[in-house]
Structure formats: C-alpha cells, structure tokens
Amino acid sequence: MASGVTVPAVRSRKVAAGAAPLVMVTAYDAPGARLVDDAGVDVILVGDSVAMVVLGHRDTLQVTVADLAHHTAAVARSSPRALVVADMPWLSYHRSPAETVGNAGVLVRAGAAAVKLEGGRRRLPMVEALVAAEVPVMGHLGLTPQSVHVMGGFKVQGRKADAATALVDDALALVDAGVFAIVVEGVPAELGARVTGAVPVPTIGIGAGPGCDGQVLVFHDLLGLDDRPSPRFVRRYASLKQEGTRAVAAFAADVRSGDFPSPEECYDNGGEG
Numbered sequence: 451m452a453s454g455v456t457v458p459a460v461r462s463r464k465v466a467a468g469a470a471p472l473v474m475v476t477a478y479d480a481p482g483a484r485l486v487d488d489a490g491v492d493v494i495l496v497g498d499s500v501a502m503v504v505l506g507h508r509d510t511l512q513v514t515v516a517d518l519a520h521h522t523a524a525v526a527r528s529s530p531r532a533l534v535v536a537d538m539p540w541l542s543y544h545r546s547p548a549e550t551v552g553n554a555g556v557l558v559r560a561g562a563a564a565v566k567l568e569g570g571r572r573r574l575p576m577v578e579a580l581v582a583a584e585v586p587v588m589g590h591l592g593l594t595p596q597s598v599h600v601m602g603g604f605k606v607q608g609r610k611a612d613a614a615t616a617l618v619d620d621a622l623a624l625v626d627a628g629v630f631a632i633v634v635e636g637v638p639a640e641l642g643a644r645v646t647g648a649v650p651v652p653t654i655g656i657g658a659g660p661g662c663d664g665q666v667l668v669f670h671d672l673l674g675l676d677d678r679p680s681p682r683f684v685r686r687y688a689s690l691k692q693e694g695t696r697a698v699a700a701f702a703a704d705v706r707s708g709d710f711p712s713p714e715e716c717y718d719n720g721g722e723g
C-alpha cells in the first residue's frame with residue numbers, strides 16, 4: 451500500500467486548531483481515483499452515490515456490499531495517496547454488530563482504510579463494534595440519503611431548534627463511540643458550524659456551509675459529467691458532459707466522413723508497435 455494520508459492525520463484536522471480544511475471527493479473507479487488523487491485531495495470516498503451517478507438509480511438504496519467492494523477495489527488498485535473510505539450501503543449495518551463488522555471487513559479487504567455509515571444514536575452499537583474490530587469509522591449526519599423515504603425526499607434537515615440540538619447530540623454520541631470524522635450533509639450553515647464547534651473530530655460538509663472542517667463533492671457533480679439540475683450546494687468546476695459529447699460527435703463526424711483513421715493511425719506490415 452502506498453504511504454499517504456492516514457486516519458489519525460485526518461482525525462487531527464480541526465480548522466479551529468489551525469489545520470487546513472479537508473478536501474474529500476468521491477471516486478468509483480481507477481481513472482477517477484487517479485484524477486482526484488493527482489489533484490491532491492485528502493480523502494477519496496467510494497460513495498454509495500455510485501448508485502445514482504454511475505448506475506442510474508433514483509436513490510442510493512439499490513447498491514450492495516458486493517457493489518461497493520467492486521468499486522472500492524477499483525479505486526484502491528490505483529494506489530492513491532489519499533485515504534480511501536468506503537460507504538457501507540443500506541442494510542449492511544442495520545441488523546447486528548456482527549453482521550456490520552463482517553460487511554465492513556469485505557470493504558476493508560477490497561482496499562478501504564475506513565468505512566462511512568449514516569445515522570446517529572441508533573447506530574452506536576455498530577460503530578462501537580467496528581472500532582473494537584479496528585475498523586475506522588466516519589459518521590454521516592443530517593440529510594442522510596439512505597433515509598430518503600423516512601425524510602420524504604432529499605430534504606434539508608435540522609431547521610427546527612429541537613432537530614438541530616438532536617443532531618449535535620448525535621454528533622457527540624458518535625464521537626464517544628469512536629468516529630474519526632463526521633460528514634454533515636444538507637443542514638443550515640449555522641448548524642454546520644455549530645456541530646463543528648461541538649466535536650473534537652473534523653466535520654466534512656456537503657450543503658452544510660463554510661463552517662465545517664472540510665468539504666466533499668460528488669465527482670460527477672464537480673466535473674459536470676451530467677448536465678441535469680443539481681442541488682444548490684454543488685459548484686461545477688468543469689462541463690465534461692458537454693465537452694465529452696462534443697468530442698464523441700467529432701469522432702462520429704470523422705468516421706462518417708472517412709477522415710478517421712488517417713494513415714498515421716494505421717499499422718503496416720512491418721516495424722514495431
């Protein structure tokens with residue numbers, strides 16, 4: 451394994467203590483992982499968002515441990531410097547601590563250094579079992595996409611005072627159980643900053659404002675690999691869907707006109723290569 455970003459190094463990244471904000475980006479395959487690693491991200495998340503942005507599902511509930519292991523292994527084969535964290539898919543950590551540890555083991559053996567799971571106090575026995583089994587855990591609070599049906603859609607969470615306080619309490623409980631970082635998704639910016647101030651581990655925000663200890667975006671959103679409307683927290687740094695369509699259309703035109711392949715793009719009977 452390449453030496454690179456470690457769990458303790460991520461755990462220590464509190465901006466209030468003078469650390470630089472953490473940068474996390476999702477990746478699901480080897481070229482994607484090489485791209486984000488070459489860009490210098492700290493953490494690569496093999497997210498269950500793969501269900502939506504790669505596999506075309508409407509939510510993240512459709513992927514399994516085998517699916518996540520397949521994508522984690524592809525990311526890990528690129529030997530990134532960044533820490534590789536794999537998402538535990540829905541129902542892989544809900545039934546028992548023993549099953550949770552077994553499923554996390556599949557992801558670690560596929561190449562993850564840590565796993566991420568969604569939810570607060572209800573998940574504490576699972577988090578504790580994972581930590582006891584030496585599996586580092588990243589928490590995920592707020593808009594937890596695996597709860598889409600309970601939330602009634604992908605909706606901002608923690609807007610009411612009691613919900614905000616419950617979220618802070620969940621964050622503290624996750625810290626007590628041993629998480630090394632917490633993703634905070636889809637909450638008012640003020641709550642993102644409040645959670646960040648309350649916990650000794652870094653928070654990584656997505657739609658949670660600038661007061662977190664880091665930020666995460668989904669690969670396809672950041673690169674504009676899809677041009678469908680995206681949530682307001684997405685900033686597109688490229689328009690690769692447009693650029694890719696233009697490139698493929700140019701290829702198609704060259705094939706149809708006979709311009710491709712050229713003599714330089716053909717083999718002859720002698721020589722090398």
Ligand code: KIV
Nearest residue numbers: 476497498499633666
């Ligand atoms: O699956 C995912 O991509 C995630 C991020 C949005 C944090 O969980």
